[in-house]
Amino acid sequence: MQITIDQLLQLLMARLDSLEMSIEDLKFRINISLRILRKNNLLNEENVKEAVKEEFELLNQLSEEEIELEEERIESVTKSIVNWVDNDVNYFKKQYADFEEKLRKFFEEEDSSNISIAPPELLKQLENLNDINLKKNKK
Secondary structure, eight states: OOOOHHHHHHHHHHHHHHHHHHHHHHHHHHHHHHHHHHHTTOSOHHHHHHHHHHHHHHHHHHOSSOOOOOHHHHHHHHHHHHHHHTTOHHHHHHHHHHHHHHHHHHHHHHHHTOOOOOOHHHHHHHHHHHHHHHHHHHO
């Protein structure tokens, strides 16, 4: 059986779409489950913090590179999870604004260190100088 590249790409794209829909469905269900746990006081900040620590420890055991278990990082991940479950829109708007600011500063720094491209006339002059130097060296 022969299959064209176009058919293969269509198959892969269909599979990718299916996986994306499955992931979105899982996220939806997990979010609902977490909110039910939160409303019934089964999910609190201490439980989440403990689970985050356990997850980092597990990742350290499975990974070749060790992840530092800094208290600040654990607190940050915990706070992010709890705010997600609580639908704290203001928290996420602030996080997004901070990210945009960092991104803006990054691009400003990139612009300041931009390498200019020489105009064609200058390149021609440099080539001519190089040709003259080569001729002199041959003599």
